[in-house]
Amino acid sequence: MPQNNNGHGGMSEDxxxxxxxxxxxxxVRRKAREKEGEIKExxxxxxMDMMTIILVFLLKSWQSSNTNIAVNSTMTPPTSTxxxxxxxxxxxxxxEHGILVGDKVVAEFEGTPTAPxxxxxxxxxxxxxxAAVKEDNKDDSYLISPLYDRLQKEVDxxxxxxxxxxxxxxxxxxxxIADRWVPYRVLTEVLYTAGKAxxxxxxxxxxxxxxxx
Numbered sequence: 001m002p003q004n005n006n007g008h009g010g011m012s013e014d015x016x017x018x019x020x021x022x023x024x025x026x027x028v029r030r031k032a033r034e035k036e037g038e039i040k041e042x043x044x045x046x047x048m049d050m051m052t053i054i055l056v057f058l059l060k061s062w063q064s065s066n067t068n069i070a071v072n073s074t075m076t077p078p079t080s081t082x083x084x085x086x087x088x089x090x091x092x093x094x095x096e097h098g099i100l101v102g103d104k105v106v107a108e109f110e111g112t113p114t115a116p117x118x119x120x121x122x123x124x125x126x127x128x129x130x131a132a133v134k135e136d137n138k139d140d141s142y143l144i145s146p147l148y149d150r151l152q153k154e155v156d157x158x159x160x161x162x163x164x165x166x167x168x169x170x171x172x173x174x175x176x177i178a179d180r181w182v183p184y185r186v187l188t189e190v191l192y193t194a195g196k197a198x199x200x201x202x203x204x205x206x207x208x209x210x211x212x213x
Contacts, residue, residue, distance in 0.1 A: 053164045090154050090199065092147075094178040094190055096127060099147055101154065106146045107133050109186075123181035129189055142192040151197035174199040 093100040098108035109127035135143035155170070162170040174194050178187060191202060 089173040089175045089203075090151070090158070091175045091177055091205075092151075092190060092194065094176065094182050094186065096123065096179050096181065099129075099144070099190065101147070101150045104150070106150045107144055123179075125181055125183060127186070128183065129186060134189075142189045143196060144189055144193045147190065147193045148197055151194060151199060155198050171201060172199050173201040173203070175203050175205050177205045 091102060096109070098105050100106065107129060110130045111127040129144055131137050131139035131141075133144060133146055134141040135145055151174075159170045161168055176187070176190065178190075194200070194202060
């Protein structure tokens with residue numbers, strides 16, 4: 001029986017040509033990828049940047065969707081028959097002692113929280129935002145400077161998250177949790193300041209009356 005001396009064992013000439021053709025194709029493709037600058041090794045720096053963005057998004061996503069407040073003699077929101085579920089938004093708390101963003105105090109009121117004829121054990125009828133923390137230190141100003149600075153930082157973070165996560169767009173929403181006896185002037189100043197920080201979609205958190213009445 002004749003021997004095949006092509007160096008490929010018992011392969012036929014056709015099989016040898018097909019094998020060499022495949023090798024040539026792989027070689028051409030490899031050179032083309034190298035010419036186009038294909039990444040040949042892992043870029044740790046870019047990967048760390050990506051993981052940082054993912055971490056920020058996860059921290060925001062894992063926040064509780066419920067709004068929890070401590071209702072006591074010094075913080076009593078108004079009641080309502082509404083049954084809407086509170087949104088997962090930035091919270092501004094206006095107690096009879098001061099203003100908080102989340103759990104951080106940004107401004108304290110001046111005056112006394114107890115006023116003659118106050119219908120509750122404590123109420124905020126006699127309090128106001130000090131002129132020292134307002135824009136240009138003017139008592140008639142509506143912009144509360146430390147509140148604006150804090151809200152602007154929170155807005156910057158929300159907009160950064162929205163930039164990399166289309167499912168969490170920045171909508172400018174804020175929830176106001178206010179004591180029922182806080183003066184209307186104080187609430188107006190809080191809303192004005194929030195609007196200046198691009199938080200112009202606001203809701204007031206209220207307590208639902210039992211029995212819908």
